[in-house]
Amino acid sequence: MTSPAGDRRSLHKAFAASLSGTALEWYDFAAYSVAAATIFGHLFFPSEDQLASTMAAFSTYAVGYLARPIGGFLFGRLGDVLGRKRILVMTLVLTGVATFLIGVLPTYETIGGFAAVLLVALRFAQGVGIGGEWGGAVLLSSEFGDPGKRGFWASAAQIGPPAGNLLANGVLAVLAALLTEDQFNSWGWRIAFLLSGALVGFGLWIRLKLEETPVFKQIQERGERSSAPISEVFRTERRALVAAVLIRVCPDVLYALFTVFVLTYVTTHTDLSRGAGLAAVMIGSAFQLILMPLFGALSDRVSRRKMYLFATIAAGIWPFVFFPMVSGGSFAMLAIGIVLALVIHAALYGPQAALVTEQFSPRLRYTGSSLAYTLAGVIGGAPAPLLFTALLAGFDTWLAIGAYLLATAVVTIIGVVLARDPDREEAAAMEPVR
Known part of the structure; x- marks a missing residue:
């Protein structure tokens, strides 16, 4: 599907709106993740046991994942009923409001204890x-683009x-470099x-100027909107939902290991x-930033499922290479190890949006994708840093x-294995009349 009347400007706006919005929201999420791994333990959960403080902070990290299904259920349904934009x-x-308020929150x-609450x-x-962001952001860019290039456009x-x-790590790193440790921990x-x-103000400016996606407009014109998309997904597209959930588990855990828990591991x-x-x-x-769209585009040319399969195997093997690499305390080895881990993650995450969304029919796609994204987060990303910490403490070895x-x-x-390949005929049927 091309953009309406060949309007590539709308396609580029959608790509920018999808990328900028998720980047700004993930800035918020990442800032919290880094703070949980480094300073929130003693600020909000003080304890003489450093491990206990860190695990308490990682518990609040998990809360963000556990809340995602609520966003997926609520906003996913509304996205298929009211529209993406x-x-x-x-x-x-x-x-954005929640993140801003964390910045003015009193500490313990x-x-x-009310500070922790x-x-x-x-x-x-x-x-x-x-929880409600991801599914819509993926559809915002992919539903303006050619279905044959869904891997690239959905990668936005x-x-x-x-x-x-x-951005979040950069801001925190600059603050940590410019301020003393006491200043950073106190207010920096x-x-x-x-x-x-x-940042959220900028994202809103972009999104408010965007039109609704052509695919959703077509669904409206044909009167095909579902009145109960959640129950319909569970009733008619169960296999698609299970496949999409399982597809996301390993990448979530991989990302949590090499962007969150690794900060705790290297310091301890x-x-x-x-x-x-x-x-x-x-x-x-x-x-x-470069590899995500490249791998997304590559998945449009080769089998998306086979590409995902090989990257998953690499993800399962990589920790057994990484931890021996960093045991000597070399920054070069640490950087190489994390870069290669995130290259593997990019090979998974770049095409993942297209792979997940194409499991569902267009009229249920916001709901199905959001449910898959959020439920997978509960299984994979939510407990990962906490389990990493507990496994390391319990077994005293990275092998666990x-x-x-x-x-x-x-x-x-x-x-x-459960996932389906793209349905080209279905995509063609949803192309708007021009």
Whole structure:
């Protein structure tokens, strides 16, 4: 499907709106993730046991994932009933306001345990917003583009996480470099969260200027909107939902390991600093900005499922290479290891949006994709940092972490086997009349 009346400007606007919106929302999410791994433990969950503080902070990290299904159920349904654009404005505002409020939140030292309660509530709101964001952002760009190039156009939303992660890590790294440790821990970290106000304003400006997608307009014109998309997905597209959920599990765990937990690991089990870990993650994220659309485009030329299968196998193997690499405390080895891990993740995440969305029929695509994205997060991404921490503490070896990631790779391989290839006839039938 081409853009209406050959209007490639609309296609490019949709790509920019999808990328910028998800990047800004993932900036919010990534800022929290980095803070949870580094400073939130002693600010909101003080304890004489550093491990206990870190695990408590990672528990709030998991809350963001656990809240995603609510966003997926709520906004996914509305996206198939009301349209893509309107819902994406709502999700952006929700996530941005929650992040800004974290920046002004009193810590445990000021209001005691109530600080942790408020932090969890705001993290929950972040998760709800992100849960409704992804499915719509993917459709925003892919439904303006040619179905034969869905891998590339849908990758716009996939570039958002590394872009947001790079921006968040960069802001926190600069603040940590310019401020003393006491200043950073006292008030410097707040700046990263307060910046979200300006960033979300920019994202809203882009999205409010965009039209509804041609595919949703066609669904409206044909009177094919579902009145109960959630129940219809569970009733008629169960296999698609199971496949799409399992497809996402290993990439989520892989990303949590090499962008979140790795910051804890390098500071506790190597001679490297938190700054070294942040720098390595930033380098890897920078590579992903280029690799996401490249792998998405490649998946339009080769079998998307086969490409995903090989990348999943590589993901399951990589921890057994990475941890011995960094045992000597070399920053070069750390950077190479994280970069290659995120290259593998890009090979999965770049084509993932197209692979997930094409499992569902167009009239149920926002709901199905959102449910798959959020339910997979509960299984994979939500408990990952907490489980990594517990496994390392319990077994005192990285081998337990490697075995965990390998198990998730097996789960995702099952999802790839269950998944279907793109339905070209279905895509052609949804091409708008011009």
